[in-house]
Amino acid sequence: MWGTPSKGGGDSRVNEMAREAEHRPVGVFECQLCALAAPYSYVGQKPPDTQSVILLEESYVMKDPFTPDKAGFLILGSRCSVCSRLVCVGPECSLFYARRFCLPCVQENIQAFPREIRQDLEKRAVPARRPASQPSSQT
Ligand SMILES: [Zn+2]
Numbered sequence: 500m501w502g503t504p505s506k507g508g509g510d511s512r513v514n515e516m517a518r519e520a521e522h523r524p525v526g527v528f529e530c531q532l533c534a535l536a537a538p539y540s541y542v543g544q545k546p547p548d549t550q551s552v553i554l555l556e557e558s559y560v561m562k563d564p565f566t567p568d569k570a571g572f573l574i575l576g577s578r579c580s581v582c583s584r585l586v587c588v589g590p591e592c593s594l595f596y597a598r599r600f601c602l603p604c605v606q607e608n609i610q611a612f613p614r615e616i617r618q619d620l621e622k623r624a625v626p627a628r629r630p631a632s633q634p635s636s637q638t
C-alpha cells in the first residue's frame with residue numbers, strides 16, 4: 500500500500516512536475532538524509548540522449564559534466580519506495596534491492612532483507628572515521 504505518491508509534507512509551492520525530458524536542469528535534487536544537493540536534468544527511467552538505457556527505478560539524473568559523450572549521465576538518487584523520501588544513491592543513504600530503500604527504512608525492516616544485504620549493511624554501519632584533525636606525529 501505504498502504506491503500512492505500523493506503530495507506529502509507541507510510543501511505547497513511545488514508546481515506540477517514537468518514531465519518532459521529537459522536537457523537543462525529542471526530542479527535541484529536534495530538528499531533528505533545527507534547534505535547532497537545537485538541540479539538534476541531529468542526524472543524518470545529513461546534518461547534523454549541515451550540509446551538503450553532503461554533504469555531500474557525512476558531516478559533523478561543529471562548529465563555527467565565530465566563526459567563529453569552525450570550518453571554520459573549520473574544518477575543522483577531516487578525516492579524511497581517505503582517512505583518516499585528523496586535519497587541519494589550513496590551507500591550511506593540508500594540501497595537498491597528490487598526497489599530503492601533509504602537506510603532508515605532498511606533498518607526498520609531489516610528482517611525482511613536477505614542475509615547478504617544485512618551483512619553488507621553491517622559493513623556500512625562502521626562509521627567512516629576520517630583522520631581529519633590528526634596531529635601529525637612528529638618524531
Ligand atoms: Zn544522501
Ligand SMILES: [Zn+2]
Binds near residue numbers: 583602604605
Ligand atoms: Zn524510506
